[in-house]
Amino acid sequence: MALSRPLRIGIIAGEASGDLLGADLMAALQARHPEIQFEGIGGPRMQALGFHSHFDMEELSVMGLVEVLKHLPRLLSIRKQIVRHFIDNPPDVFIGIDAPDFNLGVERRLKEQGIKTVHYVSPSVWAWREKRVFKVKAATDLVLALLPFEKAFYDRHDHPCVFVGHPLADRMPLDVDVSGAWQALGLDESHPTLAVLPGSRGGEVARMAPLFKEVALRLKAQFPGLRFLIPAANAKRRAQIETVFAELPDTSVVDGQGREVMAASDAVLLASGTATLEAMLAKKPMVVAYQVHPFTYWLAKKLVRVKRFSLPNLLADADWVPELIQDDATPEAIAQAVAGALGEAQRENPARFRELHEQIRRNASERAAEAVLELTC
Structure with a gap:
């Protein structure tokens, strides 16, 4: 033209x-x-x-x-x-x-x-x-x-x-380079690793980070060798996250690199949103948990017609990924779901996620x- x-x-x-x-x-x-x-x-x-x-x-x-x-x-x-x-x-x-x-x-x-x-x-x-x-x-x-x-x-x-x-489906390879992600982050792959993503907005992190810390503490007691990786969207989010997770052992907060963090991890705990798609494209077991202001949730229940809210489940039209919302998003319930994701509970998902990846690439x-x-x- x-x-x-x-x-x-x-x-x-x-x-x-x-x-x-x-x-x-x-x-x-x-x-x-x-x-x-x-x-x-x-x-x-x-x-x-x-x-x-x-x-x-x-x-x-x-x-x-x-x-x-x-x-x-x-x-x-x-x-x-x-x-x-x-x-x-x-x-x-x-x-x-x-x-x-x-x-x-x-x-x-x-x-x-x-x-x-x-x-x-x-x-x-x-x-x-x-x-x-x-x-x-x-x-x-x-x-x-x-x-x-x-x-x-x-x-x-x-x-x-x-x-x-989806541009993310184009950016992320069909086959995940796990070793490359470990190297990019300077990690020792011998340790089991959980990616923790409490969100990218300030208010979202303020709500979700303390909850995810409680989950991490329970998981650490159950899996003493577990390491936590938390990507921060920007400097403000990093400061928020470091304040909340300061006393959690074996925790690293990194600037950006969310995809590398997920690729290097054995499972992902995250708030709802685009990150659920990234975790799917990384072919990783995941648990999605989210909380909002009680009135916002009450209103949403009146208006929302779909039964699922994470992108992998919406694309699949099936309950492949655990979704814990509002009152169901307790530290105990989330920790139990993540323990399952770290085990065999989602063993079929990597192959399923690859099919969805190809569909939107x-x-x-x-x-x-x-x-x-x-x-x-």
């Missing part, structure tokens, strides 16, 4: 996983148009590729109804300012990456001004409040879906959607870039 000026792309990514998706997409677009320009809100990975972020992405990384309410005035102010900026300086296309509660409002206002809009990562309209699909249709010209069942949903509702696959960032560029024509 011949352009008389550099293509301008607006992007908002609301958290670490969105920053990763955005960086992959940017790289694919830059390979086609080296002079392309990007701006909006993004994290360190996107900024390393030349992205101009008008606000700190960390300000958008808030989850849960009660938690969001505390930050609502600032979130509304940021949204108002970024919408005004893009209306005054229209991009060729705007891409909201995940964060639907924030991004769909931005997209709707921009679409009303004639700016083409894309939402990358479908909101969970298939899981709860299905009528939100009409909000998505009003806000977007195109949805880029990471999972196959999402495109089928949008097809039923007659809205443009492209199943691009579609060269996602390239397909997403092609869809975005086609929309700009």
Whole structure:
């Protein structure tokens, strides 16, 4: 596509996983148009590729109804300012990456001004409040879906959607290099190892890290030789995690390297989210546990229609991975489930996870870039 000026792309990514998706997409677009320009809100990975972020992405990384309410005035102010900026300086296309509660409002206002809009990562309209699909249709010209069942949903509702696959499935090899991960982390593979991932958001880590520490203490008593590896998403999360786990023996907190940590481990204990997919792609036994504010959970129970919430179980449409939520997420129950994961309880999962990996390994960032560029024509 011949352009008389550099293509301008607006992007908002609301958290670490969105920053990763955005960086992959940017790289694919830059390979086609080296002079392309990007701006909006993004994290360190996107900024390393030349992205101009008008606000700190960390300000958008808030989850849960009660938690969001505390930050609502600032979130509304940021949204108002970024919408005004893009209306005054229209991009060729705007891409909201995940964060639907924030991004769909931005997209709707921009679409009303004639700016083409894309939402990358479908909101969970298939899981709860299905009528939100009409909000998505009003806000977007195109949805880029990471999972196959999402495109089928949008097809039923007659809205443009492209199943691009998942970039993480492209980044991670089908065969996991466990020895390479050990070497990258400087580990002695003779010790059994548990990867512990309490989340990437500040509030999430504040909730989950103390619970996971109690689990780790029980497991240490049961398995004295067990080692714990905890990846930290950034310096702020590292400080949080080190404070909580300071007195846990045989524990290492590392900067980033979440995939290496999971690849090097015998099993994974983690909060819900994208990390469950990464653990699946690493072909590792896992236990998923999560807690939110009690009112947030009460409301979710009223609205959510799906029985499963971790991505491996959603993709498989089966209960392959233990999921412990809210009151069920006790230190005793989680420790028992992790002990099973360290043993033989999930011995069939590596082969099953490989099949799911192949299903969503579609060269996602390239397909997403092609869809975005086609929309700009």
